[in-house]
Amino acid sequence: MRIVYTDVLVVGGGLAGLRAAVGARRRGHDVIILSLVPPKRSHSAAAQGGMQASLGNTARGEGDNEDVHFEDTVRGSDWGCDQQVARLFTHTAPQAVRELAAWGVPWNRVAAGEREVVMDGRRVSLSERPEAHGLIAARDFGGTKKWRTCYVSDGTGHAMLYAVSDRTVAEGIPVHERMEAIALIHDGTRCHGAVVRNLVSGELSAYVARATCIATGGFGRIYRVSSNAVINEGMGAAIALETGAAMLGNMEAVQFHPTTIFPAGILVTEGCRGDGGLLRDAAGHRFMPDYEPEKKELASRDVVSRRMEEHIRAGKGVKTRFGDHLWLDITLLGAAHIDGRLREVKEICQHFLGIDPSRDLIPVRPAQHYSMGGIRTDARGQARGLRGLFACGEAACWDLHGFNRLGGNSVAETVVAGMIVGESMADFVESVNGDLQVSTSLVREFLDAEQARLDALLQGNGRENAGELMRRMQDIMTDKVGIFRSGELLSAAVEELQALLVRSRQIGISTRRPGANPELVTAYRVQKMLKLALCVAWGALQRTESRGAHYREDFPRRDDAQWLKRTLATWSDAFQTLPTLSYEDLDVASMELPPGWRGYGARDAIEHPLTAGRVSEIAAIRQAFGHADRFTVQQALMSYEHLVPECFRGRNARLGEAS
């Protein structure tokens, strides 16, 4: 029995896991990072467009601050997010972007003077302030009032991931690559680490840790058409679910990105529209202003994706043998802009479509992109239901994004949550000082159980084909649990997924090799992915309203009266075929920004009975505080500072703003 002991185990070598690891290491604790792939190959590298932080350096970002970023995030979430977390996040994001600059991220910078940009289909001239020259620049993104998205051309995630990965090397943190956590070791109330499979040799080890952090990214690959990498199969969320104690939050909240290349699903960044790109139909007509006169192409992603699908349903799409699509037009940006700021988009278009986007239109259609749901944590990243377990990044439901994440808020979340969770884990480890408090027999029990499961697959006589089950699951999710949902489609999806889950207990494999064996890997992962798919579909069926990315054609209104709540899913019995759902109310009476219209999309929500009272209370507080500064007023409305680790409490400095 191979047992590795450490203070902190971080499962996941993407941006979130790496940043959390650095935090805990800097507090003097031993940390080990596990990853399926070398960290620099993690999916974070694919992030193109940028990271939101309210620096306010760019001309169109002037006047930006935490308050504006907070409001954009809450509206973007369709009031589904945790507002204290949104505050904690918007406060810390400027520090994160500056820390990354210090670690070597070559952010695009402001150049003082006049420059031409494309806005709303027209070339306009902007004047950048001389005092901002050389400071970190920002571009426009969907659902934001200010230009706030800091960027490195359109290779932002790549630059960030390399810098943070290099930092972990500098901190001397060991990374165990090609190692997969396949189960959490726990006693029902306390997590003690993970059972880990070596993907090359097949050997199992136990990693016993005082604190364990899951940062394994999203679960997009439960869908057939997704912008996600093939390793985004949600294994971290699944092994947390399988503990029966940890909970998954808001799994039905799945984001579909408006512009993925049709039909492959490869993403072209929102930065294309942020920089002035337009959406056109088969007739070349720019249709978004017809639907969304305020924000047009730059409404939030859930709204733009729905409008695009609506337009296709109205017969306005371009017909092809693979189905219909629309066009993304960035020709108006010009070759120089595309070469400098959208170079990756250009290369994707050249390599995968054989077109030049400075001359040709890009065929696009929405596809699965982001998992707002994940392991439910508190504001400090501690998982609900299992002490010693933490989560951050896309694997977590922290819950910054509610039912729709704003573009640029995810890579920002990874590093900010990493900063918070690194400190939180260090605090936890210090609070449980002493031995690792786990019996060897418990560890052996978990190792033996996992070995037995693998042996059953390797030596059993099951007749079900894992690859076929995987494909069928992905088809069901794309066809029935997509952008437009209905009771009828969702019921059918749930029933079919349950049947697949039962069949997955009879998987047989033909390659009976215990080591490197993709067939075996598919077999044990699909069993777990089906549980995640059921959390999404069953949660979506129960939620009889439309909120953010969760759109029910049979319940098209947002219903704050019934559904201003977070879905929690647990899976306590290996033989159940549905998750157990419970709900966590969002407290309107303590919200800083009570529910209202988002500024785009539908206006006809069913009001929560406490909303009007809270709105009046806020007006009274604002009046009572008269000329107090914005920080004092904010504190009176909703306190969050106690959640910020001491080392990140300082105020953010901005040009022209007294600190």
Ligand SMILES: Cc1cc2nc3c(=O)[nH]c(=O)nc-3n(C[C@H](O)[C@H](O)[C@H](O)COP(=O)(O)OP(=O)(O)OC[C@H]3O[C@@H](n4cnc5c(N)ncnc54)[C@H](O)[C@@H]3O)c2cc1C
């Ligand atoms: C194409 C694309 C473009 C995007 N562009 C942007 C953008 O411009 N701005 C923005 O804010 N967001 C963007 N996003 C979203 C953002 O990139 C991701 O949400 C974010 O990078 C996820 O980071 P993470 O650290 O949580 O996970 P990941 O980067 O996905 O890392 C997960 C890690 O977990 C490891 N892992 C997984 N399972 C296991 C296991 N069982 N055992 C051990 N290790 C495991 C993997 O090896 C990997 O190292 C984009 C997403 C896509 C798909």
